[in-house]
Structures are given as C-alpha cells and as structure tokens.
Amino acid sequence: MKLELASFGGGDPIEWLHRVEQYFEFYQVPEERKLAIAAMHLVDKAADRWFMFRHESPHSWRRLSELLMREFSVHNYxxxxxxxxxxxxxxxxxxxxxxxxxxxxxxxxxxxxxxxxxxxxxxxxxxxxxxxxxxxxxxxxxxxxxxxxxxxxxxxRSSSHAHYAVANRGPELNPEVQHRPLIQGPQRVPAPLNPVVARNVGENRRLSQAEYQERHARNQCFFCDEIFRPRHNCKRG
Incomplete structure (x- = not known):
C-alpha cells in the first residue's frame, strides 16, 4: 500500500498537518527529513509564506507547522x-x-x-x-x-420527578361512589300510599307499618293469615 501526501496551498492547516503526521509515522520518516518532505508539498500562498519567513526560525518540521498555524489558522498553537x-x-x-x-x-x-x-x-x-x-x-x-x-x-432525575408527581396527586375516587354524601342519615322506609286495612271479624283496623313489612316479607295476605297466591280467595275479604 502506498500513501499519497496531499499538497497544501492555504486555508485551515489542521487537517493537512495531521495527515502529514500520519504519513511520517506510517513511513517512519526520520526527524531530519520531515521538513524537506513537507516543504515540497506546499503550493501557492502557503509556499510563498514559507519562502518569506523560513529564515526567522531554525529549520524543523515543528517550526514549519507553527508558521502555517500562525499564517492560516484563526488561532496559533x-x-x-x-x-x-x-x-x-x-x-x-x-x-x-x-x-x-x-x-x-x-x-x-x-x-x-x-x-x-x-x-x-x-x-x-x-x-x-x-x-x-x-x-x-x-x-x-x-x-x-x-x-x-x-x-x-x-x-x-426522572425517577425523582415521577415520585414527586405521585406523592402530590390526591386520592383517586371511584366515579361510581365519589358523589355519595360522606355522612348518611337514617333511611326511612316509605309508607304505603294506600294504607292497608285489616279486616277481622266484626272490626276494621289499619295495619301498622311493622305489620305491613312483616306480612309483605312472608308473602302473607294482608287480610287473613294465609299465604298469598294467584287467585287467592281471602276468607275475610
């Protein structure tokens, strides 16, 4: 495999300098030869700047890279x-x-x-x-x-937010019972619309509420003591 070293003529030198370093490392170029190889790949404006300032500092690859950073990069090293x-x-x-x-x-x-x-x-x-x-x-x-x-x-943080939301949420009410009053008074059993009158032999009297409920629970006739059935013929009716 043969690596080609691209030329540099201007612009941000960072990428080119790193590629040159990789080239030197791959071919194990000795330090004393690095400057000559890199300088041969400078063109246009970069070659002009190197020619102008090459005598300002000792010749070395390090000094060349610093010069290019100074002349073409936004900031120096x-x-x-x-x-x-x-x-x-x-x-x-x-x-x-x-x-x-x-x-x-x-x-x-x-x-x-x-x-x-x-x-x-x-x-x-x-x-x-x-x-x-x-x-x-x-x-x-x-x-x-x-x-x-x-x-x-x-x-x-996500766990803490979830815990905070649950802790600050009120108790959930069952929609079927949430409108019920918290305190309920004693319930009253509605009285029959037409109070039943018990007819005994020789007298008429009204059934009390308790008697009405008891007879109704036992399916007992309101007028006699027999069980109420269809076509019941009350003996006291």
Missing part, C-alpha cells in the same frame, strides 16, 4: 493550548467530547496525562467528582465514566 486548558462542559458529555477532541487536535504538545487532566477538570461538577473517585488512567476510560455518570444522573 499557544492560543489553542490556553483554550484547551480552560475548556468546560456546557452541554452533554458527547458534545463536550467532540469539542475537546477538536481543540486538542489544534493544540499539540500535551502529554496523555495532561490531556486526561484537562478533560476531567472541564466536566460538570457532579460528573467530575464521580469520575475522579474512580481514578481513570486513560482518556478513554474517563470518557466512558463521564457518560455513565451522566446517564445515571438523568435516570435519577
């Missing part, structure tokens, strides 16, 4: 490094990881331990405390822990 040291999480952990990765690519020179420290210190406080307690030794481990604790915090 020093400004990116300062920004990386102050970076803080604003949104989600994933968004913070993207921002941190983009910034760290523009601020080379930091060791892996320094990058790990920058990343942890920029996390939200409740996530940072939890991640620090686990003492991660790699940036990858710190990222995974940060996402884990962010997810746990989100689940905890």
């Amino acid at each position: 020093g400004e990116y490094q300062a920004a990386l040291a102050r970076i803080t999480q604003v949104g989600s952990v994933d968004a913070y990881m993207d921002q941190f990765t983009k910034m760290s690519r523009r601020a080379p020179g930091f060791s892996s331990l320094v990058l790990l420290s920058f990343f942890i210190e920029g996390l939200r406080e409740h996530i940072r405390i939890s991640v620090k307690a686990h003492r991660p030794t790699t940036l990858y481990a710190a990222c995974e822990l940060a996402k884990l604790f962010e997810n746990n915090a989100s689940l905890s």
Whole structure:
C-alpha cells in the first residue's frame, strides 16, 4: 500500500498537518527529513509564506507547522493550548467530547496525562467528582465514566420527578361512589300510599307499618293469615 501526501496551498492547516503526521509515522520518516518532505508539498500562498519567513526560525518540521498555524489558522498553537486548558462542559458529555477532541487536535504538545487532566477538570461538577473517585488512567476510560455518570444522573432525575408527581396527586375516587354524601342519615322506609286495612271479624283496623313489612316479607295476605297466591280467595275479604 502506498500513501499519497496531499499538497497544501492555504486555508485551515489542521487537517493537512495531521495527515502529514500520519504519513511520517506510517513511513517512519526520520526527524531530519520531515521538513524537506513537507516543504515540497506546499503550493501557492502557503509556499510563498514559507519562502518569506523560513529564515526567522531554525529549520524543523515543528517550526514549519507553527508558521502555517500562525499564517492560516484563526488561532496559533499557544492560543489553542490556553483554550484547551480552560475548556468546560456546557452541554452533554458527547458534545463536550467532540469539542475537546477538536481543540486538542489544534493544540499539540500535551502529554496523555495532561490531556486526561484537562478533560476531567472541564466536566460538570457532579460528573467530575464521580469520575475522579474512580481514578481513570486513560482518556478513554474517563470518557466512558463521564457518560455513565451522566446517564445515571438523568435516570435519577426522572425517577425523582415521577415520585414527586405521585406523592402530590390526591386520592383517586371511584366515579361510581365519589358523589355519595360522606355522612348518611337514617333511611326511612316509605309508607304505603294506600294504607292497608285489616279486616277481622266484626272490626276494621289499619295495619301498622311493622305489620305491613312483616306480612309483605312472608308473602302473607294482608287480610287473613294465609299465604298469598294467584287467585287467592281471602276468607275475610
């Protein structure tokens, strides 16, 4: 497999500088040859700037990359490094990881331990405390822990909101009984519309309410002591 090194003529140099680094690493280019190889791939405005300022600093690949950052990037290496040291999480952990990765690519020179420290210190406080307690030794481990604790915090908030809603909801009433009065007075049995008159031999008298209820419960004739049946012929009627 053969890797081709693209030329650079202007614009943001970050991507081109990283591809050059990958090219040097793949072919194991010695340090003393890196400058010559990179300079041969400069064209147009970038080649003009290199020709103009090449005598200002010692010839090295590092100095060339710094010159290109100074001339074509919005910020130089020093400004990116300062920004990386102050970076803080604003949104989600994933968004913070993207921002941190983009910034760290523009601020080379930091060791892996320094990058790990920058990343942890920029996390939200409740996530940072939890991640620090686990003492991660790699940036990858710190990222995974940060996402884990962010997810746990989100689940905890959801559970708390659900518990609060249930605790503050009044008792549910059965729609069939919710309109019943809480205190009911003694119920009165309605008296018959036409009071029944019991006819005994030689006298007429009214049945009392208790007698009426008793005879009605036993299906007994209101006028005699016999059980009431269809076509009943009351002997005292």
